[in-house]
Amino acid sequence: MAPAGRRRSLTQDTSSRHDPELVAAARHFGRRRFFTVTAAAAALAFSANLPARGVAAGTELDAARIGTDPFTLGIASGDPLPDSVLLWTRLAPEPYEPGGGLAEKYVAVKWEVAIDDMFIFVVRRGTAIAYPEYNHSLHVEVDDLDPGREYYYRFRTGTWISETGRTRTAPAATAATTRLTYAAVACQAYHDGYFTVHRHLAEDDVDVVFHLGDYLYEYAVDSAGGARDYTDRKLPDLYNREVKTLEDYRLRYALYKSDPDLRAAHATHPFVVTWDDHETENNYAGAISENDDPPQEFLLRRAAAYRAHWENQPLRRAQQPDGPDMQLYRRLQWGTLAQFDVLDTRQYRSDQAYGDSRHAPGPESDDPARSITGAKQEDWLIDGWRASQAHWNVMAQQVCFSQRKFDLTAEAKMSMDAWDGYRASRRRVLDGARSAGVDNLVVMTGDVHVGYAFDIKDDFDDPASRTLGTEIVATSVASGKDGADKPANWETYHKANPHLKFYNGRRGYVRVALDREQARADFRTVSAVTMPGAPVTTAASFVTESGNPGLQPA
Structure with a gap:
């Protein structure tokens, strides 16, 4: 997440994995440039050291x-x-x-x-x-x-x-599992501080960890490690540049994964990972880059980023990328207790409305042809809910799902990068959950570098409207540096968003315990990340009862 000040709006048809990017490119750049994009996409297997799927050769190293x-x-x-x-x-x-x-x-x-x-x-x-x-x-x-x-x-x-x-391993699909504890983390900018949060997570007793995106950042990291301010070591100069090539992305993952606290968390718990924007580039949308790079160039960069992501994450063969495409959304099950639908809200989305600025929703953002997930993924999600036998349905994804007004004016500004910029998408998803009979919906979110707890309302502008589920937003591991318990806009956000039940600006993670009666969320925070070793505390705990959505203090 970073301030954006870019570009025009471009509507995409996101019903397939390949055509939307090329169609969008054709609309914006004309037929001749379209063929250039097509050729670039076809050549990705031979570019930037990206071999075709399954191709590997050479001699053995002793x-x-x-x-x-x-x-x-x-x-x-x-x-x-x-x-x-x-x-x-x-x-x-x-x-x-x-x-x-x-x-x-x-x-x-x-x-x-x-x-x-x-x-x-x-x-x-x-x-x-x-x-x-x-x-x-x-x-x-x-x-x-x-x-x-x-x-x-x-x-x-x-x-x-x-x-x-x-x-x-997960319980058998038909097992009447009675309890599950999972953690969610997001946004770990190396240059903003130490990964102390991961050290505490490694010491916590959870069954699985969901990483909700921004595992790394593409921005330059100086020799002192940014806010880490190393005095006993220096990082190589090759990190002091923005990441763009396959080698750059691979080296950046090496920097992050060499961190002992992150290593400890991975060694202790199984992870389920998805990405957001910074694994590739800030606030990109499908084939559209933040700075209007030609699509044929950006698709090469995206292919490199996706390739390095798969190489450096515990992902299965089904997620291995094919050029600039990678099937990241997927479904996991924890007995009959929980179904996890892991989304990808970057690869298939329409371009952000109103130049990706903070803006009140309007005709451009509310165009029903626009989507944050793409039609194929949206259908997959809703069809999965219809077939679900799980007690809890958990949607693990990237950006704020609930409405989030930034001010108290009649035409309050909202984030065009979050679901507020894709309200027709959100309406279709909520209507799909209701038609599928999903009673216990939990949405897990990252991206915003703060901890939130929201009631998901049928009509966010009517506090008396039906509560349809719960959204739990994990704060960042390090992004945003130390933060504060009450950011400067704390009071404004609470007044502007009555469905907001909790807001904290410290670094940390969230731990969620599910059983047949309730879901409990514990917001675990540390006092600082700009120096190592800060203790962890529980900033707040909330529960939502099975069959009775709505957050209450624990």
Whole structure:
């Protein structure tokens, strides 16, 4: 999230994965430029070192010759299923160097999964290949595991053994699960402070973590690490520039993943990740860049960003990108207790209305042809709700879903980058939830660097209207630096938005406990991130009862 002051409006038909971008480009740049964009998209597999899906070659590197620990970026697990987890690592003995300090050769890596952290009872093991074409990353889908069980895992290559990770499988789809505790985090600008929040999260007892976007930022990081103000080390100059190329994005992930607190959180809990804008570029919309770059250029940048994102996250083969496209929205289940619909509100959205400025909603933003999800994803979401047998339906996504007025005027300004700029999209989603019979709707959000708790109203301008669900907004891990318990606009926001039940501007994470009777949200915050080691406290706790949406203090 950053102030925007850009561009025109351009309506997109977002009913497919490829055509919307090219159609939008054709409308804006004419037929000749359209063919240029088409050619650029077709050439992506051969550009910016992006091999076609599944292509990897080369000769083997003798792992015994790796003289420095290659597991500097840690390990991770993700997207737990009842019988499977995804295990991730990336080999980088020199993480701040292009290629991670490894030759352009593939490396054999052994992996193990056990039911104990001493690896006495190993239940699954194998060997995977870390290819240079994929920046020596590994994505191991371990199958045939027992549902609802904790496991330990590790990797080995040559004489080097990774740290031990802990993960878990989801309960069986038909299991009458009675309790789930998950955490949500977002927005971790390295240059704004330490990842102390992740250290506390690593020490918390949660089943799974949802990362709601802005895992990294594309902005330059100086040699002192920005607000971290390193005095005992200097970062290489290659970080002191905006990220644009595949090598840039890979190196930026290496910087973030070398952070010990982030490594600890990944090693302790399985993650479910989705992106927002900064994994590519601030406030981009589909194929439209923040600064009106030609689409053929921006699609190359997007392809590089998506490629690096998949390489560096615990994501399955189904999420592997194809040029500038990546199937990130997906559905997970936790027995019959919860269904998680993980959205992508960047790749398929129409351009922001009114130049992406703060603006009162109007004909441009309320055009029903506009969408924040794209028609295909919107249908997928609503169809999934209709088929859901879950007690709670949780929509994990990026930007504020509930109405958020910034002032007390009759024509109050709102964010055109959030769902307020796509009110027809929001109306269709809410009507879809109602028609599907979703009684217990929880929306999880990141992006705004503050913690919010909203009642989701049928009519946000009528406080007496029906409450349809609950939105829990996780504050940032580091973005925005230390923050304050009561930001300067705290009173204005509460007056302008009666459905806003909580607002806090500190850094932190949110922990949500679900059972058959209620959902409880604990807003966990730290006093500072510009210095390491700040303690964590619970700023507030709220509950919403099953079958009776609406937040109450716990």
